[in-house]
Amino acid sequence: MLAVVAWHVVWQRIAHPDHAFALALWRTVYISVAAQLIGVCLGLITALMRMSRLRVLRLVSGAYVLVFRGTPVIVQIFFVYFGANLLFGFTLIPNTVNFGLFALNGAVFAGIVALGINEGAYMREIYRAGIDAIDKGQMEAAKSLGMTYGLAMRRIILPQAARVIIPPLGNEFNNMLKTSSLVFFIGVTELFGDAEIRNSTAFQPVEYFTAVAFWYLVLTTIWSVIQAQIERALAREERGDQISFRERVFQAWAPVAAWRTGGSR
Amino acid sequence: MLLATEVQKHFGRLHVLKGVSLELSRGEVVCLIGPSGSGKTTFLRCVNHLEAIDGGRIEVDGELIGYRERRGRLVEDSERAIARKRSRIGMVFQRFNLFPHKTALENVIEAPLRVLGLPKQRCVTEGEQLLERVGLEDKRDVYPGKLSGGQQQRVAIARALAMKPALMLFDEPTSALDPEMIGEVLAVMSELAHEMTMLVVTHEMGFAREAANRVAMMDDGQIVEEAPPAELFGAPAEERTRRFLSKIL
Numbered sequence: 001m002l003a004v005v006a007w008h009v010v011w012q013r014i015a016h017p018d019h020a021f022a023l024a025l026w027r028t029v030y031i032s033v034a035a036q037l038i039g040v041c042l043g044l045i046t047a048l049m050r051m052s053r054l055r056v057l058r059l060v061s062g063a064y065v066l067v068f069r070g071t072p073v074i075v076q077i078f079f080v081y082f083g084a085n086l087l088f089g090f091t092l093i094p095n096t097v098n099f100g101l102f103a104l105n106g107a108v109f110a111g112i113v114a115l116g117i118n119e120g121a122y123m124r125e126i127y128r129a130g131i132d133a134i135d136k137g138q139m140e141a142a143k144s145l146g147m148t149y150g151l152a153m154r155r156i157i158l159p160q161a162a163r164v165i166i167p168p169l170g171n172e173f174n175n176m177l178k179t180s181s182l183v184f185f186i187g188v189t190e191l192f193g194d195a196e197i198r199n200s201t202a203f204q205p206v207e208y209f210t211a212v213a214f215w216y217l218v219l220t221t222i223w224s225v226i227q228a229q230i231e232r233a234l235a236r237e238e239r240g241d242q243i244s245f246r247e248r249v250f251q252a253w254a255p256v257a258a259w260r261t262g263g264s265r
Numbered sequence: 266m267l268l269a270t271e272v273q274k275h276f277g278r279l280h281v282l283k284g285v286s287l288e289l290s291r292g293e294v295v296c297l298i299g300p301s302g303s304g305k306t307t308f309l310r311c312v313n314h315l316e317a318i319d320g321g322r323i324e325v326d327g328e329l330i331g332y333r334e335r336r337g338r339l340v341e342d343s344e345r346a347i348a349r350k351r352s353r354i355g356m357v358f359q360r361f362n363l364f365p366h367k368t369a370l371e372n373v374i375e376a377p378l379r380v381l382g383l384p385k386q387r388c389v390t391e392g393e394q395l396l397e398r399v400g401l402e403d404k405r406d407v408y409p410g411k412l413s414g415g416q417q418q419r420v421a422i423a424r425a426l427a428m429k430p431a432l433m434l435f436d437e438p439t440s441a442l443d444p445e446m447i448g449e450v451l452a453v454m455s456e457l458a459h460e461m462t463m464l465v466v467t468h469e470m471g472f473a474r475e476a477a478n479r480v481a482m483m484d485d486g487q488i489v490e491e492a493p494p495a496e497l498f499g500a501p502a503e504e505r506t507r508r509f510l511s512k513i514l
Contacts, residue, residue: 135360135362137358137360137362138362138364140315140358140362141356141358141362141363141364141421142364143315143348143351144313144315144351144354144355144356144358144425145351145352145375145376145380145424145425145428146348146349146351146352146353146376146380146381146428147348147376147379147380148344148345148348149344151379151380155375155379156364156375159366160364160365160366
């Protein structure tokens with residue numbers, strides 16, 4: 001079975017990436033990062049809206065989650081890219097979107113926007129859980145010191161909620177790296193698109209998709225290492241001990257060192 | 266300093282405060298005692314508007330708390346105005362409520378720095394003095410998680426004092442503490458009682474007897490009796506006070 005696979009093709013895709021591939025890889029990375037950033041901001045805004053005294057804002061926030069968690073991302077991507085044009089007769093997303101410093105392909109921009117809005121709905125729930133996890137006494141203590149709601153949120157509640165939010169945020173980004181492959185369907189040649197386009201001429205699906213799976217694995221693995229570092233840093237801060245990286249490595253080796261001195265005795 | 270008149274408070278259908286009136290002049294220390302559920306803590310929380318009141322009025326230092334008067338009616342204040350008035354009232358909570366992501370000193374200087382906008386160097390100097398005053402100068406860089414309950418509560422007192430409040434509220438400050446730590450917190454409070462205006466909800470009758478100018482007994486949402494401690498503990502006028510004291514003394 002495995003012998004049928006042309007392993008040299010897989011190896012070729014992994015060991016000798018060409019320029020088009022590098023570009024596709026880079027697209028996947030920046031689409032994911034940009035969409036996640038939008039999601040992080042939108043999630044925070046809508047999480048705060050949910051706690052607002054104004055009913056309208058609470059309703060908007062609720063409807064947002066209902067719609068964007070309740071419909072497929074691919075539909076949302078199509079809607080942002082084609083939808084406005086079909087429904088209202090104008091093109092929401094031009095072919096090239098100019099940001100002054102740089103320009104983006106319209107499809108890439110639509111993909112980032114759609115993924116970001118979708119992500120915001122999930123992030124809102126993560127913020128909500130994080131903020132709810134903070135003891136009510138914290139807000140009361142802050143208020144009793146004369147802080148306004150906004151200041152207390154910024155200085156007291158959110159920094160504490162961050163510790164609850166960061167681990168699931170990491171998982172969300174891991175997901176985003178993979179979900180971003182959907183923008184291929186509006187014509188963006190990212191990592192998955194690159195594989196599919198080559199496959200359509202070579203017709204070696206197993207080889208090309210095995211290689212692309214490997215590259216996704218590389219991305220998510222790199223991210224999980226970064227995520228673990230961030231979480232460890234947060235946990236260390238929480239414990240309140242301030243030991244350096246060198247000390248930590250040294251401590252990890254201490255049992256081994258003890259065993260060795262024990263042996264020489 | 267504090268003037269509460271006929272304060273009413275409901276939680277849903279539960280009538281918690283049924284017309285509470287209390288007056289504290291400058292420098293006076295009043296202890297609120299009474300059975301649990303009598304409304305002591307609720308009343309205290311109304312004083313800095315952590316709870317809105319349904320009737321009556323509360324003034325601190327001549328300022329109406331939580332509301333402003335418009336054509337003879339009381340309208341709820343803006344958030345900013347409420348916050349400004351609260352900054353003049355210190356509060357110490359039963360469960361300390363220190364900010365766990367900040368060191369002892371950072372806890373103390375947070376509000377002067379961010380609310381009053383005072384220069385950092387000045388905040389730090391004053392913060393260190395306050396920590397020294399509660400006997401914790403060596404803990405300035407320690408996080409609350411590494412402090413004992415008694416130490417945390419002393420930091421919380423220092424944190425409230427950092428705003429130079431006109432009035433200090435204590436909500437059962439020793440109830441969440443292990444017995445051996447109650448003394449250190451009460452010692453700090455007794456020291457403070459010489460110079461501050463304080464309203465203290467407490468079950469520590471020894472503290473009330475020694476540090477308070479007056480003791481007010483609350484029951485069922487009302488102040489049933491109010492007298493200097495010697496009088497109230499020695500010869501309570503009300504039957505309900507007698508019954509309560511006989512259970513706890």
